[in-house]
Amino acid sequence: MSQLEIGRLLRADTSGFVVGCRAAQSMSPSFGSLVNVPQEGNYAIYGLVHDIRIDDDGLVRQLATAEGVEDSVIADNRINRNVPLEISVIAVGYRKGERIYHLLPPRPALSLDEIYLCEPEEVRLFTGSGSFGYFRHILRQEELPTGELLAAHIRQANQAHEAVEKGIWAKAAIREIITLLRDDHQTLMQVLGALGDALYE
Numbered sequence: 479m480s481q482l483e484i485g486r487l488l489r490a491d492t493s494g495f496v497v498g499c500r501a502a503q504s505m506s507p508s509f510g511s512l513v514n515v516p517q518e519g520n521y522a523i524y525g526l527v528h529d530i531r532i533d534d535d536g537l538v539r540q541l542a543t544a545e546g547v548e549d550s551v552i553a554d555n556r557i558n559r560n561v562p563l564e565i566s567v568i569a570v571g572y573r574k575g576e577r578i579y580h581l582l583p584p585r586p587a588l589s590l591d592e593i594y595l596c597e598p599e600e601v602r603l604f605t606g607s608g609s610f611g612y613f614r615h616i617l618r619q620e621e622l623p624t625g626e627l628l629a630a631h632i633r634q635a636n637q638a639h640e641a642v643e644k645g646i647w648a649k650a651a652i653r654e655i656i657t658l659l660r661d662d663h664q665t666l667m668q669v670l671g672a673l674g675d676a677l678y679e
Contacts, residue, residue, distance in 0.1 A: 482595040484513060484565065490586040493615075494525060497565040497593045507565055510630025512596040512604060515587040521574050523583045524596075524604055525567035526616070528627050532563050567593075568619060570612035571604065578604055580611030598638035605635045606647065610654040617658060617665075624665065625672035628655065633676040648677065 484507050485499025495515070507513065507527050515523040572583040596604070616627060632651050639647035652673060659666035 482597075484593045484595055485563075487515065487587050487589055487591045487593060488564070489589065492569065492582050492584075492586050494566065494568045495523075495587055495593075497567060499563050499565065507595055508630070508634075510627055510634055512570075512601050512631070512635070513567060514594050514596050514600065515591050516594070517587065517591070522572060523569060523587050524571045524573070524578075524612075525569045526627065526631055527565055528568050528622050529566035530563070531566070565593075568615060568622065570615050573604075578607040580608045580615075582615065598641065601635055601638040602642065605651075606639070610651060613651075613654060613658060625668040628669055629672035629676035632673060636677070 485497045488496045488498045490496070497513075507530065509527055509530065511527045513525050513527060515525070517523065569582055571578060571580045573579070613628070616622065616624060616631075632648060635651070636645070636648040652670075655669055655673075656666065659669065
């Protein structure tokens with residue numbers, strides 16, 4: 479189902495991985511996107527993009543401080559050179575055979591494995607399986623922008639579900655978040671505030 483390749487894996491552990499690709503590909507994934515890493519034996523790892531980073535190099539530094547740089551030079555630098563782009567992903571589940579699990583994968587992906595952006599059908603399949611168990615992987619990561627990540631993911635997933643069911647999935651997802659964060663009022667308010675901005679802008 480996944481067809482759009484994002485890049486290749488640089489490093490990984492069971493809780494997440496980092497993908498490397500050219501900056502020209504940066505329009506493909508976005509913050510909160512669901513991605514998939516196919517493995518041997520009809521096995522695949524799923525994750526959510528939580529950070530996109532474009533690093534500099536010597537030429538970029540020179541161009542950034544130079545005066546009167548032509549647009550063609552900038553375009554050439556972005557398209558033809560391998561400007562380093564790193565995409566950080568948090569693992570949220572895996573598929574084995576036809577069954578999807580909202581658990582951490584039993585083993586990490588390998589370096590240079592291909593990473594794909596999930597198509598809407600696959601987003602519906604993953605997010606519609608189980609009972610939002612993968613939310614706990616996001617909520618336990620204190621260093622992540624939890625509210626914004628959940629809001630971006632729910633907005634994108636809801637768009638995938640809208641073709642089949644109008645608003646039902648998003649309402650169920652928000653109810654689950656309220657239940658999970660019922661004892662953490664501060665985080666709950668942050669998440670609901672971000673969701674309000676994302677879903678009702």
